[in-house]
Amino acid sequence: MSSRVEELRVLEAALVSEQSPSRSSANFDRLVERFPPRPVSATWPTTELTRRSMQHLVTTSSLLEGLDERTRHARLSALGVVFDWLAAQSGDTWQQRWDGSGAEDPARSDWRRLVTAQRPDKDHLGPALALLISHDVLRPSVGFLLTASSPRGLTALLVERRDPDGFATLTSALEAALVSTGTSYPAMSRIGTIVAAKGGGVFDVTVGDCVEVLQIAKAAFADRHYNSPFFYQLLYSIGVFCDEAPPTIRAARDLLVDYLHERETRLDHSSMRALSATLANVFWRDLEIHHPGISSLHLATEVKAAWKLRLLEQPSRTGTVRLGAMEILSSVRAFYLDINEWAHDDPARWGPWAAPSPIRYAEISHKKNHDQRKSKMDQRTRERLSALPALARSAEAERRDAAQRLNIASGTGPGETFHAGGATLVRSSHAGRAVTHVWAQDPDTAKRRDLTLEEHWAFWAWAAIEVLRHTGVRIEELGELSHHDMIEYRLPDSGEIVPLLHVAPSKTDVERLLVISPELADVLSAIICRVRGEDETVPLVVAYDEHERTWLPAMPLLFQRRFGAEHRPIGPQAIRDLLNRVVERTGITGRDGKALRYSPLDFRRMFITDAILHGMPPHIAQLIAGHRDLNVTMGYKAVYPEEVINGHRAFIARRRALRPSSEYRVPSEEEWEEFLGHFERRKVSLGTCGRSYATPCIHEHSCIRCPLLRPDPRQRSRLVEIEVNLGSRIDEAIREGWSGETEGLQVSLAATREKLATMDEIAARQTEVHLDTPAFARTAVRVVITPPRSETIELSSAPTSTSN
Numbered sequence: 001m002s003s004r005v006e007e008l009r010v011l012e013a014a015l016v017s018e019q020s021p022s023r024s025s026a027n028f029d030r031l032v033e034r035f036p037p038r039p040v041s042a043t044w045p046t047t048e049l050t051r052r053s054m055q056h057l058v059t060t061s062s063l064l065e066g067l068d069e070r071t072r073h074a075r076l077s078a079l080g081v082v083f084d085w086l087a088a089q090s091g092d093t094w095q096q097r098w099d100g101s102g103a104e105d106p107a108r109s110d111w112r113r114l115v116t117a118q119r120p121d122k123d124h125l126g127p128a129l130a131l132l133i134s135h136d137v138l139r140p141s142v143g144f145l146l147t148a149s150s151p152r153g154l155t156a157l158l159v160e161r162r163d164p165d166g167f168a169t170l171t172s173a174l175e176a177a178l179v180s181t182g183t184s185y186p187a188m189s190r191i192g193t194i195v196a197a198k199g200g201g202v203f204d205v206t207v208g209d210c211v212e213v214l215q216i217a218k219a220a221f222a223d224r225h226y227n228s229p230f231f232y233q234l235l236y237s238i239g240v241f242c243d244e245a246p247p248t249i250r251a252a253r254d255l256l257v258d259y260l261h262e263r264e265t266r267l268d269h270s271s272m273r274a275l276s277a278t279l280a281n282v283f284w285r286d287l288e289i290h291h292p293g294i295s296s297l298h299l300a301t302e303v304k305a306a307w308k309l310r311l312l313e314q315p316s317r318t319g320t321v322r323l324g325a326m327e328i329l330s331s332v333r334a335f336y337l338d339i340n341e342w343a344h345d346d347p348a349r350w351g352p353w354a355a356p357s358p359i360r361y362a363e364i365s366h367k368k369n370h371d372q373r374k375s376k377m378d379q380r381t382r383e384r385l386s387a388l389p390a391l392a393r394s395a396e397a398e399r400r401d402a403a404q405r406l407n408i409a410s411g412t413g414p415g416e417t418f419h420a421g422g423a424t425l426v427r428s429s430h431a432g433r434a435v436t437h438v439w440a441q442d443p444d445t446a447k448r449r450d451l452t453l454e455e456h457w458a459f460w461a462w463a464a465i466e467v468l469r470h471t472g473v474r475i476e477e478l479g480e481l482s483h484h485d486m487i488e489y490r491l492p493d494s495g496e497i498v499p500l501l502h503v504a505p506s507k508t509d510v511e512r513l514l515v516i517s518p519e520l521a522d523v524l525s526a527i528i529c530r531v532r533g534e535d536e537t538v539p540l541v542v543a544y545d546e547h548e549r550t551w552l553p554a555m556p557l558l559f560q561r562r563f564g565a566e567h568r569p570i571g572p573q574a575i576r577d578l579l580n581r582v583v584e585r586t587g588i589t590g591r592d593g594k595a596l597r598y599s600p601l602d603f604r605r606m607f608i609t610d611a612i613l614h615g616m617p618p619h620i621a622q623l624i625a626g627h628r629d630l631n632v633t634m635g636y637k638a639v640y641p642e643e644v645i646n647g648h649r650a651f652i653a654r655r656r657a658l659r660p661s662s663e664y665r666v667p668s669e670e671e672w673e674e675f676l677g678h679f680e681r682r683k684v685s686l687g688t689c690g691r692s693y694a695t696p697c698i699h700e701h702s703c704i705r706c707p708l709l710r711p712d713p714r715q716r717s718r719l720v721e722i723e724v725n726l727g728s729r730i731d732e733a734i735r736e737g738w739s740g741e742t743e744g745l746q747v748s749l750a751a752t753r754e755k756l757a758t759m760d761e762i763a764a765r766q767t768e769v770h771l772d773t774p775a776f777a778r779t780a781v782r783v784v785i786t787p788p789r790s791e792t793i794e795l796s797s798a799p800t801s802t803s804n
Contacts, residue, residue: 035245037208038198046136047095051087054094055079058131063157078124079131085115094137104144112150126150133196134161143216145193155192162195166202173238179230183348187231190217205235207245230348248352252295255353256280259335262342269549278331286310297336297355304358326364333359381605387588387596388469388606394586395462402458406451409438417443425449456561460570461578463527463559468600470520472607475572475600476546477503483528483538483556486516527558543569575600686719686755687712705751713763716756723752 049057058079064072089097103111112125130151132138145154159167170191174184191202194209210232217227229248236247256279264272287294290310291303299307312325336357343354401421408420414429418440425440428448437452467478485502499516501524516524533539538556545552559570579598588596612618667675682689690708691697703709704722711719726749733741 031211031246032208035207035211037212038204038206040139040141040197041199043093043095044136044199047093047138049094049137051083054137055083058135058137061131061135061161063131063134063161074124075127075131078128081115082125082128082132094132095139098138098140104141110149126152130154130157134158136162136199139197139199142193142197142213143220145197146213146217147220154196155188158192158195163201167191169238170202170234173234177234177237177347177351179348180346183228183230183346186228187234187348190231191235202235203240205240207232207241210235228349233348233352246295248296252284252297253280255297255339256284258349259338262338270546275331278328279335282311282328283307283332283335297339297353299355299358307358308363329359330364333357333361333364377605381602381609383590384596384598384602385606385609390588391582391586391598392465392469394588395458395465395582398582398585399455399458399462402451402455405440406438406455409440409451425451457578457581459530460559460561460575461582463523464575464578465582465603466523467520468603469607470517470523471501471503471514472604472611473503473514474604475575478575478600479543479557479559479569479572480504480552480555481558483558486524487513524558531558531560539567541567541569544571546572572600684709686715702748704748704755709755711755711759711762713759716759716763719752719756719759723749723756726752 046054046057059076064075067075086094086097086101089101091097091100101111101114102108103114108114115125129138130153133140133151133154134157140148155167167188170188174187190210190213191205194205194213195201198204198209210229214227214229214232221227233248235241236245256276259279260272260276263275267275287299287303287307290306294303308329311328336355336359339350340354340357343350401423405421405423405425408418409425409427412418412427414427417424417426419425424443426443428439428441437450439448440451441448464478467473467481473481481501481503485504487500487502489498489500490496491498499521501514501516501520503512503514528538531538538558539560540554541557541560542554543552543557544550557569559575560567561570562568576599579600583595583598590596682691684703686703686709688710689697689703689706690710726745730742730745730749733739733745
């Protein structure tokens with residue numbers, strides 16, 4: 001946990017500061033330049049009172065009313081002691097005496113120790129001093145009031161004595177905001193501190209006063225809870241400041257640090273670093289660079305559009321879409337939504353920063369992005385899976401050759417030439433020096449080679465490739481495999497022993513067991529034989545978890561190496577380097593001719609793809625891979641074209657098995673004629689009927705009213721005649737009093753006019769387009785050319801330029 005806290009402190013320092021001074025300090029300095037704090041007055045009427053007048057003012061105060069006799073007597077006694085102590089100090093006013101007493105000396109832990117000699121009981125000295133401050137006799141500094149343990153309860157006295165109306169307005173604003181006591185009390189205390197140190201009332205507080213309080217609190221308190229600027233926002237909400245005052249004096253970078261503090265308990269360090277890089281660098285720093293002076297999360301439309309445009313462009317400005325742009329947009333949108341949600345629970349802390357998200361939901365629709373990524377990853381997996389046997393053979397051959405070179409060179413004397421592993425080398429001599437590695441020299445290039453180190457890396461590259469491709473474990477799980485993870489399981493029926501490999505919880509915190517195949521057993525056996533010590537045990541090694549930033553307990557790790565006098569684990573980055581070396585020496589290339597690089601995740605995808613293609617049920621592959629969701633497992637599986645074809649053919653076969661077999665026989669002549677006749681019978685005078693095959697006319701051939709009629713614009717004149725005829729019939733029906741006939745004719749007339757409008761729309765859309773269809777003479781390979789009558793016919797194999 002200590003390393004996690006230290007990592008977060010380093011992250012906070014990187015976010016909040018670039019150089020000294022910090023960004024938040026620079027923000028305060030700019031505010032102080034615009035809004036300087038009120039200067040501390042040298043004197044004022046109440047601090048110039050005589051002792052008799054000052055004693056009368058304080059002892060007759062209403063603040064002493066309501067106390068029981070014992071407490072009131074103790075309070076007055078303490079006031080007398082404080083009066084005597086201040087009167088003994090040098091100065092013309094009570095404030096000068098206070099300043100000269102040394103009570104505010106930073107080296108002094110408690111000012112009451114100066115008065116202890118006169119009064120051993122100091123419980124009432126703090127309330128006595130609070131009475132003097134509330135009556136404006138003394139104005140201690142802001143730093144003293146913030147850090148001194150006494151006096152306490154000063155705000156309550158100020159509310160009653162100094163500015164009851166101003167503090168009542170603040171109380172009403174707090175009740176309207178529905179904030180908790182843990183938020184309201186510190187805010188009222190900060191405002192009371194300003195009133196006590198500067199004089200005046202609540203509405204006399206300035207922006208500079210608030211900035212001064214925050215600067216002193218930031219230097220005095222490490223806990224960010226005591227540095228909350230909510231008291232400023234409270235004063236701003238009741239209209240204390242001028243119109244030019246900013247709505248908040250908190251730096252946006254401080255907000256990012258607070259946000260990351262809230263999220264860090266639910267994220268590992270890798271996710272935390274990615275999130276901080278996205279919010280602090282890709283988002284906010286980019287806005288600060290291109291929009292100087294920005295201090296609010298409320299982004300203008302042009303600012304949002306410009307940032308998104310910069311995001312979607314590569315640093316090379318090629319115009320291509322940045323990889324991972326969707327994840328960045330999702331992180332920024334989640335940041336805004338989290339702030340808005342937290343503002344409901346803690347409006348004092350997050351409310352001033354609540355703002356509409358600059359990213360709409362439609363902009364982070366991951367379907368298209370996921371489809372594109374899935375297609376790219378499937379293509380990547382297919383290319384690498386086909387080349388995997390060649391890579392494994394190359395790693396095995398390199399391991400064998402490196403071991404052969406080392407063995408032969410170890411038995412060769414210095415200066416002698418030897419041939420091993422496909423190379424002719426000369427054993428190097430090291431006269432007078434103790435050398436633990438075996439060195440050789442290429443006679444042609446004079447290049448020296450460390451054969452011990454070459455064999456070391458060749459072996460571990462082969463071991464990493466074999467374990468990854470036979471287990472599909474993650475890279476961090478590979479580094480944490482230990483000798484204790486190899487267990488045996490005895491079948492209860494047959495008693496057969498099945499070797500299992502236990503994979504410790506990692507990314508998803510789910511442990512699992514894998515069956516050790518014979519090929520994997522040979523690899524693990526070779527690893528154990530290599531790392532065993534002289535006592536036939538695997539040495540204990542302490543590894544470092546990069547995701548949790550913690551040191552793991554000592555374990556007999558399989559992937560370890562001897563470094564000097566100690567054993568060290570082979571980390572994930574070293575394994576990646578080993579894979580890259582093997583691939584470069586193998587010379588495997590992709591379709592584009594470039595080197596085909598492998599990552600540890602590629603082996604995981606290839607393992608899942610190969611397992612499912614060879615018949616493993618997907619839900620079993622999910623358990624082996626350690627995925628919580630089956631969709632994640634299927635996302636790792638690459639889809640092959642022949643797999644799609646075979647799957648479609650299998651679907652057709654299953655569908656035919658469920659449907660009547662008579663539907664799949666060869667149609668008879670009568671059935672075929674009936675099918676063709678259906679399309680002929682759909683032709684009517686006004687257009688074409690759109691009813692389905694083998695279905696009767698459900699409208700009894702009333703085509704005018706039928707919605708399935710597809711009118712033909714060429715029959716418009718006929719439809720106009722029908723419209724005129726219907727109008728005449730309606731007039732006749734009205735004249736003769738045929739009400740039932742009139743209603744039906746009016747429905748037909750409305751349908752006729754609708755069909756006319758449809759015809760006009762179809763005619764307006766129809767335009768003649770020349771598709772430039774090539775003539776047969778331009779497309780045929782062999783063209784017969786008709787010669788003159790006096791010549792014979794010749795055949796030409798080249799197409800002519802004759803057009804139709």
